[in-house]
Amino acid sequence: MQHWEADEERSRHMVRFGRRDTAPELALRRALHARGRRFLVDRRISSRTRARADLVFPRARVAVxxxxxxxxxxxxxxxxxxxxxxxxxxxLLANRQRDASHDAALRSEGWVVIRVWEHDDVDVAADLVEAALDRWDRIASRRSERTHPTAANASRAPAESSAGGRPDASR
Ligand SMILES: [Zn+2]
Structure with missing residues (x-):
């Protein structure tokens, strides 16, 4: 306990990253927003776990x-x-185990769970998220064409524009 003051730096670090809207979160939100992606922020997405995802893409069921x-x-x-x-x-070990059990619960409900570190490069993290969203787009459009062959394009158009479904031509 007498070392506690020496750990003051650490305490500040913990306080900073123990709350929502941290700088790395904001950076990722800004990056994805700039790429035309729209999402919910800080949402509890399952009744089976208390986990609050930092970013949620409900249609694609992607939780970040x-x-x-x-x-x-x-x-x-x-x-x-x-x-x-x-x-x-x-x-901290308990935290990691809790993360793993949250992930398992969410995946069992069909969520794609993406975890990025605060130290990750923001563009790499954004790429990872977009890759999951693009994968979902491809699956959804195949499914849509199979089940509604004639209405496929009509039903997809509004969805794509609301998701800002810009192809990755710029990168
Ligand atoms: Zn790190």
């Missing part, structure tokens, strides 16, 4: 979590505080 390096125990950056190291280890 931006994980803080400390709380989610990134192996590159999360060093256990010196004081109470064992307690922190147990706490």
């Amino acid at each position: 979590f931006v994980d803080g390096c400390f709380w989610h125990w990134c192996e590159e950056h999360a060093h256990l505080p010196k004081a109470n190291a064992e307690l922190w280890r147990a706490k």
Whole structure:
């Protein structure tokens, strides 16, 4: 406990990343928004878990979590505080297990779960999210053509414009 003050830096870090609307979250939201993607923010999406996804794409059922390096125990950056190291280890391990059980519950309900680290390059993270959305678009359009061969284009058009379905020609 006497080392607690030496960990003041760490405490600030924890406070900063323990809340919503962190800088990395905002950066990813801005990047995807700039690419024409629309999404919900900070939503609980399942009655089976209390997990709140940072970004939610309801139609594609894609849930994105931006994980803080400390709380989610990134192996590159999360060093256990010196004081109470064992307690922190147990706490952070429990966090990781909770993340895994949230993911399993969401996947069992058909969600695509994407976790990116706060340290990830924002464009790489945005690419990852868009790849999942594009995959869903392809599956949805195939399904739509199969079930409604003549109405396929008519029914897809509004959906695509609301999703800002711009092809990735710019990149
Ligand atoms: Zn990290």
